[in-house]
Amino acid sequence: SINYDKIKTDAAQHPKPQDIKYTHGTAGFRMKADLLDSVVYRVGILAGLRSKKLDGKVIGVMITASHNREIDNGVKLVDPYGEMLHQSWEGYAAQLANAQTEDELVEVIKIIVKEFDIDETMTSKVIYARDTRPSGPALVMALEDGLRSIGAEINDFGIKTTPQLHYVTCCLNTQGTEKSYGEPTEAGYYKKLANAYRRAVEGKSRPSPLYVDSANGVGAIKLKELTNYIDKDILEVIVLNDDIKTQGKLNHLCGADYVKTNQRLPLGLNIKAGERAASLDGDADRIVYYFIDDDGTFKLFDGDKIGSLAGSFIIDLVKAAGLEGINVGVVQTAYANGSSTHYLEKVMKVPVSCVPTGVKYLHHEAEKFDIGVYFEANGHGTILFSLTATKLIRSSKGETPEQEDAIERLRALMELINQTVGDALSDLLLVEAILANRQWTLKRCNEAYKDLPNRLVKVIVTDRHIFKTTNAERTLVEPAGLQGKIDALVKKYKDGRSFVRPSGTEDVVRVYAEAATQKECDELAYSVAGLVY
Ligand code: 16G
Ligand code: ZN
Structure with missing residues (x-):
């Protein structure tokens, strides 16, 4: 059963900084890496508890901050079939992260055990991976301490893409069942994808070469590995921005988020008219495509x-x-x-x-x-x-x-x-x-359809939590009266559409606008931003 004294002693090695309130956002906890030690330690405990609750099924933990800056990091849990942590646990995750002292931490653990009727004697199994961020190894050590505190069986999956961790977690939990998802190894992942690709393109001729900007992240090594399993006659991929060694390069002026936001080519990639390329993000769970048109313009395929x-x-x-x-x-x-x-x-x-x-x-x-x-x-x-x-x-x-x-x-x-x-x-x-x-x-x-001109603006506000939305984030309910003003602005523009939502990952509010021309759309975006500010 759970050794609360051990947890108190271990937790003292990973003290929570004063005056910080951690929030469990859309993608788990994410912030500057040097503030994450105590959080990651506690997420280890949480993963163990979650596994116990699910009769010892394997839970995944991914250490990554995806497309964010290299100095950031983050941690998120993966449920047994590869889904994100169940929503009913998110609040407890935040409570664990915010317990100030070791005693408070133990109190929160006891509340979780009671709330979910967890059998303390149940075994727990956790598999974890990280991206290429320099802060990764130290955070993995904090995670392992947390896992040992709760007595979990640990399985270090090493440096992997986020989706590889989701894949292997699902494979481990479905082995030998009718939902069996595949061989629970990295090689199993490549073989499954490569075989499927061969069957999918059987008898068809190879597309022209694809250039890939891998954001100087984990996607670079894993994509190269994957292409080793695929015959050059059916796929030709040229991997660029593959420098995972030089500090400061990850996601810097490159990667899927950069390209999507700035609608331009990433640094380190010079494709010519008629050529196509794709950009991955820092943990290789996002991809956008693009090409250069005959007249030399950049065309995003998002x-x-x-x-x-x-x-x-x-x-x-x-x-x-x-x-x-x-x-x-x-x-x-x-x-x-x-x-x-x-x-x-x-x-x-x-x-x-x-x-x-x-x-x-x-x-x-x-x-x-x-x-x-x-x-x-x-x-x-x-x-x-x-x-x-x-x-x-x-x-x-x-x-x-x-x-x-x-x-x-x-x-x-x-x-x-x-x-x-x-x-x-x-x-x-x-x-x-x-x-x-x-x-x-x-x-x-x-050519299937032509995108409406659009603009996304970030607005820094004193408190983003006062913005409350409904209707799949398309309508603001609070602050009262604001939506009416937005509607009045939108009405002035042909094909106009705009919405305001608080970010789930950054301390900002996002304003999105669309309209018939880029000029009108920009005008709309900035006037809505003016209302929010
Ligand atoms: C997270 C989400 C992503 C979403 C983004 C929005 C997961 C695993 N990831 O990265 O899907 O697009 O947040 O960020 O859910 P925002 O709330 O800051 O706009
Ligand atoms: Zn990502």
Whole structure:
């Protein structure tokens, strides 16, 4: 059972700094790395408790700050099938992190044990990984101390991408069941993706080379590793921004977030007209594509575009397979470009739902469809196949060679897609597989619809917590009266749309606007920002 005296002694080695209030945000705890020692230690304890609660199922812990600065870091828990930590535990995570003294910490642990009726004698198992940040090793030591305090069995998965940790966590917990997700090793991950890719592009000619900006992060090493498993005849990837050694380079003027926000090429990548490239983020769970048009302009192919491309490809395959009974739906957030929503609903005739920002909301909504496609505009996304759809696709036999071919492609895609979480490497293969199947250039894919000009502005406010939203973050309920003023501004613009939401990861409020021209859209964004400020 839990040794509370040991916890008190161990915890004293990881004291909580005074005057800091930690918040468990959209992606766990995230801040400057030197403030995280006590938090990570306590997350170790939390992971152990969560595993005990779930009868000893393996819980994952990822140490990363994704696309944020190199000096930041963060920690998040992964539930047994690769989902984000269940919401009912988030408040307790924050309470644990904020307990000031060792005694208070033990009190909170006892409350959690009582609240969730945890069997203290149950074993607990935790697997953890980290990205390439220099602060990672020290934080891993703090985590291990926390895990030892609670008596968890520990499994160090080393330097990995976030999605690789989600994958292996899910594999460990589904081994030998009908939901078995794959071999629970890094090599198992590469083999699964590589085999699926080969099947997905069988008989199709190779797309032109893809240049990849890997943000000088973990994605660089893992993408190179993955391509070693794939024949050069079917995929050619040139990995750039792969310097994980030089301090200060991670995400600096490069990576998916930089490219999406600034709508320009990252440092270190000079592609020419007609060439295409993609950028990963610091933990390789996001990807955006782009190309240079014939007239030399930069064209972004972001998460909305990838989601729409993947959604329409899957719909066509389902039809071609004669499996119309399978319903396909797309899930977006308020940031999805209005044109993408219009294209999906009106042209592709797919149901589209809108949910609040954050993987947990998108993932759960996507589970409501037989095949649920979810992508955030920032490039995080995946496709979920329900158990019913999976079984149907696996067992169906086509009546014609065309049907059989479509069914086989669907089977390959089910394996290719990392269904545990958005995965830049898996999504990269997905886009490449679609290009090969369609025999289209990215420019051709980009013609499906034209993005409305848009602008995202950050506003620094004294207290972002006074901003409360509803309607999937598209409407402000507090401060009272503000939404009415925003509506009045929006009405002045053709195709105008704007919303305000507090960030879940930074101490800022975000303002998003869209309108028929860039000039009008900028005007709208800045006038709404003026209301918030
Ligand atoms: C986190 C979310 C991401 C979301 C972003 C929004 C997860 C794992 N990640 O990174 O999905 O797009 O936050 O950030 O949920 P914001 O709240 O600061 O705009
Ligand atoms: Zn990320």
